[in-house]
Amino acid sequence: MSQYRIAVVVGSLRKDSINRQLANAVVRLAPPEFEFRQLQIGDLPLYNQDDDADQAAPVKRLKAEIAAADGVLFVTPEYNRSLPGVLKNAIDNASRPYGHSAWAGKPAGVLGASVGAIGSALAQQHLRNILAYLDMPTLGQPEAFIQVKEGTFDADGNLGEGVRKFLQGWMDRYVDWVKFHAAGR
Template sequence: MSQYRIAVIVGSLRKDSFNKKLATALSRLGPADFSFETSRIDDLPLYNQDDDANPADSVKRLKGEITSAHGLLFVTPEYNRSIPGVLKNALDHGSRPYGKSVWNNKPAGVIGASIGAMGTALAQQHLRNVLAYLNTPVLGQPEAFVHAKEGLFDTDGNIGSASRDFLQGWMDRYADWIRQHAA
């Protein structure tokens, strides 16, 4: 395959989100044969099964982006020891109607940043549980619970020197995972 298209799903809506910055910086660490495109989830209506037969345009757009992607990159904060509602809503939309999930067999990576010392460990575990049910193969190792602190990003928005080697290693392993599992 000459080019791998990766749909990036950021679980934060905040303008200055650490996770949006992390997603952008990680994409810069990606290999040359990977392209990263953030899938918008902030405009999705709340999931309602009554709308399955006539989904909103934003839902159709998200499903199209996921369907055409070779892999997924989830970058999520942790809200109250779990995943943000906006991310769960996107997962629900993409998994319906039953039997037509766009998440099925899409290889994925899960990562996130938080100011807390545990990073986003619990949110990532909850997300992994949901993705397991959706039959989305997720990179297991290495795990990356990123502590968002001074120096994580340099002045240009790249990963800072203290975290660069670790996150480059994570990205290299993620790229191998996608190449191994992408259809």
């Protein structure tokens, strides 16, 4: 039975997203006491402060899923040198109304992949700025800017050997990060 529940937020809606592939592959590197669940963000309404008093059912669902989690793993692509709008919308919806953020205090990890050489570095930096404001302690090192190329994933969606070793080290640090913050509650 899992002892730690991690909410996974993939910043892409595309079914065959390389970031969804990365999320699916990296969670296999975690120890058995960690359970990962990808959260749905594509059905959220655009954030509108007028709705704060009576949030839509998908927003309430998202907030409840985050509240039930011991940590959050963000896996994001980079769109136009920043994070995707759908991810920002999910963050905004779950952080409102002011003073009732579902994100506060949840230890976070940030990953991202791209076919480009900088592997979502700018999107991750923008996301980290937002997470700092939301009071989410975010793993700083190692950073993981994954450039997807031949051999990153095998035919079954597993990580290739070179990137697997690096991401195993990242996952080991994230596991320790979540455990550290869970112990402090």
